[in-house]
Amino acid sequence: MNYHNLAEEIIAMKNADLELREKLIQQGTLSDGYSEEMASLHNQNAMMLDKIMDKIGFPTIDHVGVEASEAAWLVVQHAIGLPSFMRKCGALLEKAVNESKASSIGLAYLQDRIAVFESKPQLYGTQFDWDANGKLSPNEVDNWIEVNKRRKLIGLNTLEEQLEVMRKRAQNENQTPPTDFKKRKQEMDVWRKNVGWIK
Incomplete structure (x- = not known):
C-alpha cells in the first residue's frame, strides 16, 4: 500500500475545502447557510475518504503523516450531511486516539459536533x-x-x-x-x- 499517494489525496481534499471556504468568505456568503456547492464538496470528499478508510482505517499519523491525518479529520468534521459516516469516523478516531496514533483534540471536536447535531x-x-x-x-x-x-x-x-x-x-x-x-x-x-x- 502506497500511503504517500493516499496522503496526497487527503491533503488535496482539505485544500479544496479550504479554498471553497475562502471563496465564500470573499463573496460575503459564508454566513448565509450551508451552500449547495459546499455541501456537495463535503459529501464528495467524505466518500473519497471513506474508500481510503476501507483500506487503512482512520488515516493515522503513522500511516499518512501529521498533515494528512489532520486533513482527514477536517474532511470528517465537515461531512455534516452524512451522520452515519461521521459516527463511523468517530469510532475509528477514538480507537486511534486510544492507541496514541491520533489527536485527542480532534476527537473532542468531532464528538462535540456530533453531540450538537444530535441535540x-x-x-x-x-x-x-x-x-x-x-x-x-x-x-x-x-x-x-x-x-x-x-x-x-x-x-x-x-x-x-x-x-x-x-x-x-x-x-x-x-x-x-x-x-x-x-x-x-x-x-x-x-x-x-x-x-x-x-x-
Whole structure:
C-alpha cells in the first residue's frame, strides 16, 4: 500500500475545502447557510475518504503523516450531511486516539459536533453558533466548569478564552448573525431531520 499517494489525496481534499471556504468568505456568503456547492464538496470528499478508510482505517499519523491525518479529520468534521459516516469516523478516531496514533483534540471536536447535531450537550465546548441575542456563543455544554477541566486535560484553552477567539474570527471573516434566528433554527431542525441526525 502506497500511503504517500493516499496522503496526497487527503491533503488535496482539505485544500479544496479550504479554498471553497475562502471563496465564500470573499463573496460575503459564508454566513448565509450551508451552500449547495459546499455541501456537495463535503459529501464528495467524505466518500473519497471513506474508500481510503476501507483500506487503512482512520488515516493515522503513522500511516499518512501529521498533515494528512489532520486533513482527514477536517474532511470528517465537515461531512455534516452524512451522520452515519461521521459516527463511523468517530469510532475509528477514538480507537486511534486510544492507541496514541491520533489527536485527542480532534476527537473532542468531532464528538462535540456530533453531540450538537444530535441535540446533546457538548463535553468540550468546541462548537459555537449564533444565539438568540445575535452573539456567537458555545452550543449547549453539560457543565461549564467540567468542560474547562476536560479542555485543560487535552491541552485546550478555557471556554472563556475560546469564546474571544471565535468572536474575533467571525468578525475578521465578516460573519454576521442570522436576520431571523427563529426561522434559521427551524430550517436547521428540518435539515437535521432530513439528513438523519434527529427523528
